[in-house]
Amino acid sequence: MKTKIIHLCALVCLLACFAAAQEGGGPPMMAGPGPGPQGPGPGRGVPGGVPGGVPGQGPGSDPLGQSFYPPELVMQNQQAIGLTDEQKSYLKTELRDAQAKFTDLQWKLQDEAEKMVSLVKQPHVDEQQTLAQLEKVLSVEREVKRAQIALLVHIKNKLTPEQQVKLDELRRHP
Numbered sequence: 001m002k003t004k005i006i007h008l009c010a011l012v013c014l015l016a017c018f019a020a021a022q023e024g025g026g027p028p029m030m031a032g033p034g035p036g037p038q039g040p041g042p043g044r045g046v047p048g049g050v051p052g053g054v055p056g057q058g059p060g061s062d063p064l065g066q067s068f069y070p071p072e073l074v075m076q077n078q079q080a081i082g083l084t085d086e087q088k089s090y091l092k093t094e095l096r097d098a099q100a101k102f103t104d105l106q107w108k109l110q111d112e113a114e115k116m117v118s119l120v121k122q123p124h125v126d127e128q129q130t131l132a133q134l135e136k137v138l139s140v141e142r143e144v145k146r147a148q149i150a151l152l153v154h155i156k157n158k159l160t161p162e163q164q165v166k167l168d169e170l171r172r173h174p
Contacts, residue, residue, distance in 0.1 A: 068152035069159065069167050071095055077170050081163040090158050098151045105147065109140045 074083070074091065083091075116133045119125065156164070 066171075068156055069164070071151075071155060073167060073171060074155060074159070077167065080170065081159070081166045083163070087158055091155060094151060094154050094158075098147065101147050102144070105140060105144050109137070109144065112137045112140055 071091070074081070078088065112133065116130070116137055119130045119133055159167070
């Protein structure tokens with residue numbers, strides 16, 4: 001009985017995340033830079049980071065997020081950091097590809113979340129089916145996070161060390 005209650009509580013929390021994400025216009029994702037101003041991706045929420053950062057650290061402390069550069073930060077400061085035409089072209093392609101991938105994943109996540117909701121709305125919830133569906137939802141969320149980090153790595157690796165230093169300064173003193 002306790003296991004069922006714990007699973008049900010976890011499910012309610014998960015569904016609350018889905019509901020909050022729907023109000024925000026996208027799937028629940030980690031915060032950080034996204035592929036565009038409105039697009040899903042790691043950029044919504046905490047600037048350049050992952051919500052919560054590392055456990056045990058205070059709010060606003062996000063070592064992972066501070067190691068990457070949100071696409072918006074790079075785009076807004078392209079002249080200040082001396083972005084070359086080749087870098088701009090590369091980043092545009094990366095962002096377009098990421099946007100397409102995030103859109104596909106958003107649809108997939110929404111589909112799996114709807115299936116999850118329909119399972120738990122039943123008068124009697126089948127625990128095995130529900131937990132199996134939860135695994136599908138979590139798998140898609142993992143794909144989203146992996147794609148987000150891959151985008152951030154591509155952006156950072158395309159910037160020179162000097163450009164990264166300049167972006168760090170601009171992030172600290174806007």
